[in-house]
């Protein structure tokens with residue numbers, strides 16, 4: 526077993542062990558990938574202030590996320606096709622999150638269904654919704670999330686039109702993979718992955734297949750999804766969805782202070798400052814650059830979360846110091862999953878937790894709630 530000490534190690538193993546089309550699906554951004562890359566490089570522009578001779582005993586990373594206790598201010602973001610990175614991926618990731626004591630959020634576009642995850646976990650998980658045109662499907666999936674006692678609905682607002690990722694088109698991305706000569710040759714070298722997939726009992730795209738109009742199998746699914754994202758999504762529709770759901774609502778994909786103000790006035794329980802991990806609007810600024818502007822605009826009105834670009838506990842600390850209440854990770858846990866299944870997700874969480882705890886101590890802070898701009902040295906022009 527290779528020694529794993531950081532998320533980069535998990536990424537290397539993920540690449541080696543998972544079919545190319547699924548690794549590329551995770552590790553790519555839209556168009557030129559400018560925003561995808563800047564999400565991570567902008568973190569490294571932020572420097573930390575070292576503080577010494579401060580009592581570092583009794584440190585704690587514990588927090589609450591929309592009122593629920595969490596071992597650290599990190600949640601597992603909704604990631605489509607997680608079950609293609611590793612067989613039963615959503616169940617394994619949800620279990621690792623539960624063991625660690627952080628929230629897991631299931632994507633609409635998951636392989637395992639809401640019911641699959643509910644059956645194999647006991648901690649409540651969140652459900653992420655993409656707003657589709659098929660009203661029966663929308664009503665039914667919200668009811669299914671309620672029946673599974675999901676703790677919050679995460680409504681994603683930044684993907685009603687799909688940004689293009691060149692690699693996915695070139696790889697002919699599909700789930701399950703289509704057996705062409707290149708995919709067969711690629712799969713032949715990923716025996717662990719293949720064995721796992723052969724053993725799974727799950728129905729692919731369990732939230733959608735068999736539950737949406739005209740979708741009986743995975744081949745009809747891609748044409749359905751291609752034309753189902755509702756381009757007319759607006760605040761009136763969001764209000765209707767809130768009414769149908771009736772529980773805690775998190776709005777994901779807010780990147781502009783004006784939108785953040787509308788979301789705060791709307792009364793969302795939290796917003797996630799996010800550019801979808803650089804997968805949508807290429808050319809947008811990184812989430813970490815937009816975060817302080819959004820905190821200045823609505824930080825006293827709504828709980829602010831952020832994602833996109835977090836690969837370490839140091840990154841989590843920087844986001845908190847810039848005013849995020851909590852952070853979400855996508856690829857950081859997906860690399861763990863693709864590398865080593867549930868154990869890999871647990872490893873990713875342990876790595877980030879240890880890095881956060883150590884960095885917090887070296888900055889002279891003992892509680893995540895105390896982090897602030899006093900801990901940072903920002904380059905000129907960053908704000």
Ligand code: FNR
Nearest residue numbers: 551602603604605632681801802833834854855856
């Ligand atoms: C995503 N993301 C995402 N978001 C969402 O609301 N629903 C989804 O189905 C997906 N699917 C998805 C697939 C993959 C492969 C990735 C990498 C991301 C976005 C995700 O929730 C989150 O916003 C980003 O992953 C955060 O960026 P980092 O942490 O990956 O840099």
